[in-house]
Amino acid sequence: MSKHTAGVAAVAESFGRDVEANLARIAEIVDDARARGVRLLALPEAALGGYLSVLGAGRDGAHDERPDSVPPVMDVDGPELRRVAEIAREMTVVVGFCEGDLGERYNSAAVVSGDGVHGVYRKIHQPLGESLYYAPGETLRAFDTPAGRLGMLICYDKAFPEAARALALDGAETIACISAWPASRTATAGDLAEDRWTKRFDIFDAARALENQVVWLASNQSGTFGSLRFVASAKVVGPGGDVLASTGPRSGVAVAQLDVSAALETARRSMFHLGDRRPDLYPTHVSEGSYA
Template sequence: MTSTTTMAAVGGSFGRDVEDNLARVGTLIHDARARGVSLLALPEACLGGYLSVLGSGRDGTHDERPDDLPPVMDLDGPELRRVAALAREMTVVVGFCEGGGSDDERFNSAAAVTGDGVLGVYRKVHQPLGESLYYNAGQEFRAFDSPIGRMGMLICYDKAFPEAARALALDDAEVVACVSAWPASRTASATSLAEDRWTHRFNIFDQARALENQIVWLAANQTGTFGSLRFVGNAKVVGPGGDIVATTGVDEGMAVASFDLGEALDTARRSMFHLRDRRPELYDGAQANRWETSHA
């Protein structure tokens, strides 16, 4: 007997207006529920907006400053409680700015929420182009159990690092939701978002991370513009064979796909199981240590 799970990733525009964002989240959850979705991934910073500018000069200094910063939210605060009330039986992944243990700590975070509350939280580890000026970095990759199975979360630039997704897969994640505010290139950018080189990279990373770990990969992303940034969209669901099963392209929308999760993973891993066939005794970090020493 098969058991089908429907999953969805959203491409959409979310700014600073928290009330408007929560209203949009409610509409998206309502629409997803009508389509039988059990796991819904919303973009990075969907509850309070991202940084309005992001970039660095050739010397590594930040060349622009945001007009304002995303509002800080707590895991037990009213915003996530409202998402939980909307989610009910559904698992919903949202991005937000999380407050830390002190007044000056801020984390770019994602939370997986159901009607029972927060199931898991992830703090973005890899920080691009001056993001570290505004956020503290997370320190761990950890999968967790959810109603749809064991899953993990990543945020945006994390997808460029194979080790991040691999760490979740080795912690038995069957599904990874990677939520993003991934912009188009700010140098040599293309007129068409579909042809932009950063759009191309975004899509390659999604397919590679799914294929190399033989997992289901949800990629949510911001769309439209925010400050000087133009986001590439391309929310998608990627199967464990690296195939794009559903995508929004550069437009707003919801990419929806259904899987018998156990069967999909078993089929992908039947003849060549990448996690099983690893040679961890050869991955001792020696090469990485040599690289860091030579580039110090």
């Protein structure tokens, strides 16, 4: 085993509105992961205050949230992320929360260690009425962290290859895509492993890792919240698109031991997807008649 080998992990767990209970559960998960040699851990989307409880039916669909039932707003410099930093200590942790800034609310992810917050990402792609409750983010960039150069995405972002590609081109070796990804509501399978939205979730994870030749951490909510049933399926995917660890359709922590830099070097040795691109030939406009 390389001296640079360390544990990386993704979590499937249920988090609701009780922030203190969430922080207590995060402390338990981090302590367990630390004992398993984990240095980088991805918690789910909205782990600090819970997600929205209902998704709309389509492009203009609405959630049924009341103003007093939406996720609590938190500041990047607030006590909640300070608590996560205290829990993390030498580990690097990615955690989802509802960020407040200048009167706007954002569905955000922060990468935190005992040294504090190293970066914040605001979810850009908004599905099924989520835009009624959150402003969209506007920046895709990677961050230097104690666990290496890291990019963050949130849930529906993984359906857009351009988002992960932008992070890879900015030097991200690892991308943590944290989610509150539900099962299908129109044709739900009795076995979550067979649900069509679980299969989409898994396909996106493997494809984004392989096409960018990065280590991919996919965390997710599990259980139920409001009318939503989450697919779990937290996983670590290697730069060859191979699933190194997975929770399957259950709560848990998927842990893989690897040397990230060595894994990327091996994957990119013969065919380097980022280096073999032909951006001079790729269209940068939306063709007439396409969605704007």
